[in-house]
Amino acid sequence: MAKKGVRFPEKERDYEAEDRQRVQEDMDSLFAVPLAILPLETKGLKRARMVKNVKLQSAIEVFSDRETGSGQLDVEDLPAEFDWPEDKTHPDLIIMRKLAVLQSYDIYSLRITLREHGIPVNEDVALKLSDEKQAELAGYMRSFTMPLIMQIYGTDDMSIKSFSDVVGLFKDPDVRKAREKLQQMAEKLDIDIMEVPKFLEDYGDIFLSLSYYRNSMDNIMPIVNEFLDSMEGIRSNWQLRNDPALMKTCTMVENTINETCASISGRFETFNKASKNMWKNLNAERFRQVKGMIESYHTVIGGILCGLTVKMIHWKRLFPDPDLGGPVRRSEFIMSEMKQGIDRMRDLERAQPMGAVLNIDED
Structure with missing residues (x-):
């Protein structure tokens, strides 16, 4: 990740015309949040975004394209980048530090964690998915x-x-x-x-969130399966199988991915069971119970899916075809990038295990 020396573009840009689409795309993302939605004082920051990089660290992305890659800054580099006063903490730095500790930047996790951390959003911003x-x-x-x-x-x-x-x-x-x-x-x-209007709004939103997470899981699972299949090629390589550190890391990564995917799938099944019980005799109170249960797991599901998505996107970018790259290159990526931060996904799941299925008595 780039540190000091990564400069923000000096040329003024027409944000309204150039960046509107990207901002909306970021609002649909698990791993990026446009800083334009926050009431920041520093104009240059408003054109950037906070992202989770391949090591699942939060970074401020200044620019990103296929040719030049991603220009990123650590939050703690901001005072030097913008020449903020050294005798007091800049208000934008306080917000950035709080934003950096979030596990996922999907809108449903953001709603909860921004409120918990006291991070405001601009009055004209609605945290919702694009049409x-x-x-x-x-x-x-x-x-x-x-x-x-x-x-x-x-x-x-x-x-x-x-x-x-x-x-x-x-x-x-x-x-x-x-x-x-x-x-x-x-x-x-x-x-x-x-x-009735409030009920319908809540009903549509909570099940849209569940649809969003399930869609995110479905989109990433083909790459997850490709990655897991590639483990066999690494373990069967005569040179690599005699590297105990690599074999241990491969097992850890594989187990973590399998466990967290199983956990997310299990949570979806629990939500479906509670929902089916609710629909057998629907009323507003039963819905509120199911809504509360689903919302209580938003940050866990979002955090795990964010980490999994980021890891798999980088894997697919380097190895777009299962026959490309070879076991040695793949093992290097696993040791240098894949293992970094993956323990956070496991820790998230273990910190809030799935409880018993919500009991909704049938009348």
């Missing part, structure tokens, strides 16, 4: 939204086919028809009709 990302997750969301629709409307109402149709009731020009529908929903959920 494009939400559209990508539509298939995952369907398994969570259709049971709600069936519970409330059953199979007879063909006008309600999607969750967006339910939300769209609030914009229905036929006020009488919309109110009847919303009253039906309120009675089914055992809440006041004025509480």
Whole structure:
């Protein structure tokens, strides 16, 4: 990682025109957060982002492209970079230090940990996924939204086919028809009709978060399997198999990845079981219980998936094809990059193991 001497571009850029798309892409990311969302005093910082590098360390990325690579700064290099006064701690440095300890930069973990660490966001910033990302997750969301629709409307109402149709009731020009529908929903959920909008907002958001994490897991698993398959080539190499340090590291990395992937999958199964129990007789209180359980594990799931994603992205970038690279190069990467910080994923999982499945009694 680059230290001192990495300079921010001096030429002013039209942030609105040039960086808007990248900022939104970062909002969809597990491992990058655009600093533009924070109320920072230093203008140059607002064009950068905080990332998790391959060693799972937090760094401020000044620039990144395929030709020049990634220009990164350590948080503690910022005072010298910006000539901040030495006699007091700059307010931006306080924020950066707090941001650096976060385990994941996905929006769901950010919501929780930014609040816990007292890190504010700009008033005009909404921590939410892009419309494009939400559209990508539509298939995952369907398994969570259709049971709600069936519970409330059953199979007879063909006008309600999607969750967006339910939300769209609030914009229905036929006020009488919309109110009847919303009253039906309120009675089914055992809440006041004025509480329905908040319920739908929370319902959509919590299951969108679960869809986001499952999608992230599904996207990275093919690379994880490629990586694990490559272990056999390293262990069967006559030169490498006699290196005890390498063999020990390979086993540690392999076990950590297997254990954390199994843990995440187990958590998803637990959430699904609790959700199915909830849907058997849905009401607002049962949903709040499931919502609380899922939210309590956001930072663990986000942290593990962030670490796993970063490691696998770098692996795939170096070894885009299973037949490229050879066991020696792969072993060098494992010893120099892959093992660094991977213990954080294991520690996250062990610090908050999955408890018993939420017990929702059936009436």
